[in-house]
Amino acid sequence: METSTQEAADDGIRTFPFPVELSVGGVGMQIGPMGAGRTWHADAPLDRVHRIDFHVVLLFTDGPVRHMVDFDEYEATAGDVLWIRPGQVHRFTRAGEYRGTALTMQPGFLPRDTVEATGLYRYDLPPLLRPDAPQAAALRAALAHLRREYEDSATLPPNLHTSVLRHCLTAFLLRLAHLATSSAEAARRQADTTFTLFREAVERDFATVHSVSAYADALGYSRRTLVRAVRAATGETPKGFIDKRVVLEAKRLLAHTDLPIGRVGVAVGFPDPANFSKFFHQHTDTTPAAFRAEMR
Template sequence: MADTTVEDGDGIRTFPFPVGLSVGGVGMQVGPMGTGRTWHADAPLERVHRIDFHIVLLFTGGPVRHMVDFAEHEATAGDVLWIRPGQVHRFSKTSEYRGTVLAMQPGFLPRATVEATGLYRYDLPPLLHPDEAQSAGLRAALAYLQQEYDDLATETLPLSLHTSVLRHSLTAFLLRLAHLAASSAEAARRRTDTTFTLFREAVERDFAVNHSVSAYADALGYSRRTLVRAVRAATGETPKGFIDKRVVLEAKRLLAHTELPIGRVGAAVGFPDPANFSKFFHQHTDTTPAAFRAELR
């Protein structure tokens, strides 16, 4: 097969769907994971690359570390990894991939199915953790799809009819997968909402004495990374930015509505050194505490 790989401006190669390796030349493949499998004879899978098709990996072993869009994911038995066209990813040389892999060209399914199954929902998480019932349904649907795919070689049906059966079987599997992906995203959103809510409440309670992101993370039992993701998802800013905005707001309230000396205002929002308070206030407002107060009098 001719080398039709494309190298983008960032130097990352994009490999096409390997039609020549597909039974009957149809726009999908399904089979066991294993060593030696490749998209192309010149495609080192342990190197960062893109593909112009979908792959779904349903694992029966693990752990497996796999990078998708520069985020490392760790999958174990029962997990599903869904990588969409154009996403940058890399297989791990040190992980043993066991399970079933499904590859499919985007154009193999009709547009209505593509929309119904969310094939291009890049906002959904690539790594999915189905529960026991969801996993059983996915395994059964994928096993039936693999049986139909393997039957292509026996030519028990005309190719056109067999292709139609494959499309319907693939659609049934993808509908289950899409429901799982959407449910996982919603669950993640709820967890993020809960994390941010707890952080917001903690900041409201302690902003006058605690300006440390790590201290809030430790007190709430989250990693700093988890807290950063939750706050960014909820507000579009960093936890430190959120804390600083609350401190500035309180300082402005005290400067505007009380007669406290500026040094006392600083101490009230966690700056016992007046010089540090003035520097912080100016950094975030482009004016000094004294000038801010004077503008309102």
């Protein structure tokens, strides 16, 4: 027996398919106002975590509201755009007032070349987009045109109405895709800058500062921003990057100086020799003394 929802086999999160029965003329898209009571299905409460198998684009005219996408919280306000892709888990804010326009689209509604050109399945792109004033105006105009065509099902036969919708939707999505890719590139440039500043700070202070939070505070970034920047640049965590630099310096001192092992520990920020030996062993699978003996 078919139902309007599916159970995800791996995590139990409910998956809701595109509600084609709610769209004008049964086409594979919908567009209309947001609202606190809006649901994809009658049994899909907005404030519960759920997964969808279609695209959702929310263009906000008010805010702020907080929206969870794949377990990250995003705060959207007037002018922002939130793009949720098929398979992503999300949740609306229970108390949030969602105001603006909601666009939903069924996979397969657009031809393959359009899907590729618009990056519909670029899951690496950020869900939350913040267009500047000209970009926001262009998106609003394109979306308003799409909405007018969507609601006008009387002046064209169904096949032509669907074709017009595909063309209008493509125009809107091309603008949105350009915004998404340019936003991602700007974020990458910012991440590069963040990582460069972090790397310089670690090089300067690794002998005395081993805390990720201390570096984040000193640089004026949130811990989360720092984690993302370092992971994007190196594939590892900030803590891993710091520890690697500490271990490198300890190895240099053990191999190329005659400092007592306790003094080596002090030089890299471990006043207690036992803590230094434990740290060194955790990261090298050998003791400081054994490493020094191997290098001599």
